[in-house]
Amino acid sequence: MLPGHTACLGCGATIAMRYVLKALGKNTILSIPACCWAVIPGVYPHRTLDVPLLYTAFEVTGAAISGIREALNALGKEDVNVVGFAGDGGTADIGLQALSGAVERGHNIFYIMYDNEAYMNTGIQRSGSTPMGAWTTTTPGGKKRMYKWEPKKSVAEIMVAHNIPYVATATIAYPEDLIAKIKKAKEIKGPKFIQILSPCPTGWRHSPDKTVEISRLAVQTNMFPLYEVVNGTYRITVKPKNPKPIKEYLRLQGRFRHLTDEEIEMIQREVDKRWKELLKKERCSNED
C-alpha cells in the first residue's frame, strides 16, 4: 500500500487494508464494490495498491470474486488469493445475496467486510450493521428520538449458518490477532469470511486520533467480541478479564451523545446478552 491515498484523517479502513495485504502478500487479486475503499485509491489513473484491483457494482462482490476464482482455476493459477473487500453496506445489506451464493457454492475465496457501521462514503446513512442507539443522517433523532433502535445485524453469524470452513471477527487495534487469523484462513481451502471493525472518525463523530483507542474499547467492553469459527467450532481469541462498562465506549463518540442513562443501560443489557450467548456457543461447540 502506498501513501498519498485520499482517505480521511485517521481512517480505520486503511489500517485494515494495510494488515490484510501484509498477511496475504503480493499474490493477491482484490475486488472492491462501491464503498469507502472505492474512492480511497484516488481517481483514475492513480493507484494506491500494489495488487490488481477490480471495481464492481455494489451488489455483486460475491459473484465477481467467484468468477475471478474460477477463471484463475481454469488457467491453472490456483495459488492466487482472491479477496472481496467490501464495506458493511455492501455486505450486510446490498451484497448479501451475492455473498450468500458465493460462499454456498464453496469457492476458495476470501471475503473481508470492513465494518464502519453505516454507509460512510455516501454520507453516513443507516445500514443493517449500524449499532443500536446510533445517530446517522437517515436516523436523525429529533423530538421523537428517531435513532436506530434495532440491534446490529450479525453478519458473522449469518456466515456461520452457511457452514463455511472459516469465519472470524477482528479489529484494527489488535493487528497481531488480525494477521494471525488471515494467515490461518490462507491455509484453509474454501470460502473464508472475516469481519473487521474499522472506526470512522467522520461518521462516528470522534476525533481522528481516537480511532485505534475506540476499536480497542469495542473489544474491552464486549461490544465487538473477537472470535473465530473453524468448521463450526467457536474460539474467542480476546477475552477481556474485567469488561469495561459500555459507557466508556459510547461517550467517546458523538453519534451516541444523545443517549440517556436508561438507554445506555438498555444497550449494556443487549451487549451482555450477546456476550453470554457467545460464551455459550463456545462452550457447546467445544463439548464433543
Place this chain on the structure above:
Amino acid sequence: MVVLPEEPTPIAKVPSTENKTGGWRTFRPRIIYEKCIRCYICWKFCPEPAIEFDSPDAHPAPKPALAKFDTVKINYDYCKGCGICANECPVNAIEMVLEESIEEEEAD
C-alpha cells in the same frame, strides 16, 4: 474477428505517491527523540503509512541498549496529521503542534 484495442480496459498505472497529502494537515506530529523507545507502535497504527525507518544512529538513543534499533521518521509529504501516533505512543514521545506555529518558528 473482433479486434481489441491495445488496452481493452483502462488500467490505473500512476502511483498515488504523486498526491502530496501533507497539505491537509492542521497539526503536525513531532517526535521527541530523547523519549522515543523505538517500539514502532506509531508505525504499526499509521493509516497512511507515513512513518518510515531511519538508520539507528540518526538520533541519539535515550538508553544505550536501544542504540542498535532503527529510528523512525515521519514523512511530512504524506502525513495528514490525524494524531493516532501521538495518541497511541506509550511514552508520549510524539507531540502534536499547530502547523501555523511551526511556520512562525521557522520564519523567526
